[in-house]
Amino acid sequence: MPEIDAAAARFHEDGYVILRSVVARDLVRQLRDLIEHRYRDPATHAAGPGLDLVRGGVSLMRMFEYHQAFRDMMTLSPIIDLAEALLGPDCHVVAQNALRTPTGKGIVNWHIDGELFNPLLAHLRHIPKDALPVPCFSLNAMVLLSDTPTEEYGPTQVVAGSHLSGRTPPRNQTLPDGARATTLFARAGDVYLVNNQTWHRGAQNRSSHTRYLLTTTYGRRFISQRFYPFLNYRMPEHVLNGASERLLRLLGQHDKGPFG
Numbered sequence: 698m699p700e701i702d703a704a705a706a707r708f709h710e711d712g713y714v715i716l717r718s719v720v721a722r723d724l725v726r727q728l729r730d731l732i733e734h735r736y737r738d739p740a741t742h743a744a745g746p747g748l749d750l751v752r753g754g755v756s757l758m759r760m761f762e763y764h765q766a767f768r769d770m771m772t773l774s775p776i777i778d779l780a781e782a783l784l785g786p787d788c789h790v791v792a793q794n795a796l797r798t799p800t801g802k803g804i805v806n807w808h809i810d811g812e813l814f815n816p817l818l819a820h821l822r823h824i825p826k827d828a829l830p831v832p833c834f835s836l837n838a839m840v841l842l843s844d845t846p847t848e849e850y851g852p853t854q855v856v857a858g859s860h861l862s863g864r865t866p867p868r869n870q871t872l873p874d875g876a877r878a879t880t881l882f883a884r885a886g887d888v889y890l891v892n893n894q895t896w897h898r899g900a901q902n903r904s905s906h907t908r909y910l911l912t913t914t915y916g917r918r919f920i921s922q923r924f925y926p927f928l929n930y931r932m933p934e935h936v937l938n939g940a941s942e943r944l945l946r947l948l949g950q951h952d953k954g955p956f957g
């Protein structure tokens with residue numbers, strides 16, 4: 698598909714790509730309401746760290762367990778087509794979290810997600826053409842569920858090209874000399890795919906509106922899924938009900954391969 702190829706090329710070059718108006722307004726509203734409902738349910742907070750339903754007061758975990766509307770976002774086109782083009786046809790879902798960012802909050806420190814994969818890149822003056830594209834191993838598909846038209850609304854920010862730097866950013870709010878933030882001004886229903894090696898953060902939400910973002914993390918098969926409590930995690934039966942073959946694979950039902 699030429700649009701997928703073009704988006705993949707952009708993703709490889711910049712470390713992220715924006716897809717506009719992917720999710721219909723009604724679905725945006727439904728997902729936002731469900732996130733709010735889960736957040737307001739006292740059981741969510743009473744569950745404690747043993748169930749790991751909420752972290753840091755802003756991150757709601759494993760949303761696919763909560764409602765099939767979240768589960769079904771895993772196979773929404775063109776997100777899934779692009780994820781498979783970048784990570785391979787046997788990629789799977791690593792995690793799915795919703796961020797509910799109220800006024801004054803934000804994941805404001807620059808970071809990459811997880812470990813640095815390619816520290817050797819920091820020692821290259823340029824990457825030989827034959828070595829491009831540098832393979833992506835994991836990415837976040839971030840579905841924006843609130844408008845972020847200005848800095849005040851706490852938009853996501855990225856440093857374009859930083860996925861090829863072979864470095865991690867200083868884990869604070871200040872970028873080193875030469876690194877420039879790109880602010881992803883966007884509308885509810887827009888989606889951005891961000892390489893997990895790309896330096897990124899959420900700017901502080903200084904508006905009076907709570908900001909909602911649904912993140913599905915996809916990985917190559919060798920990247921492990923992160924469904925707490927990891928050992929003996931059992932996918933709830935209702936998540937599997939009516940799931941397509943593609944969805945089952947994304948949830949972890951793989952063909953046999955090396956090692957198992």
Ligand SMILES: O=C(O)CCC(=O)C(=O)O
Nearest residue numbers: 796804852853897898899
């Ligand atoms: O809130 C955002 O826009 C970015 C969130 C983020 O940095 C993360 O989930 O790793």
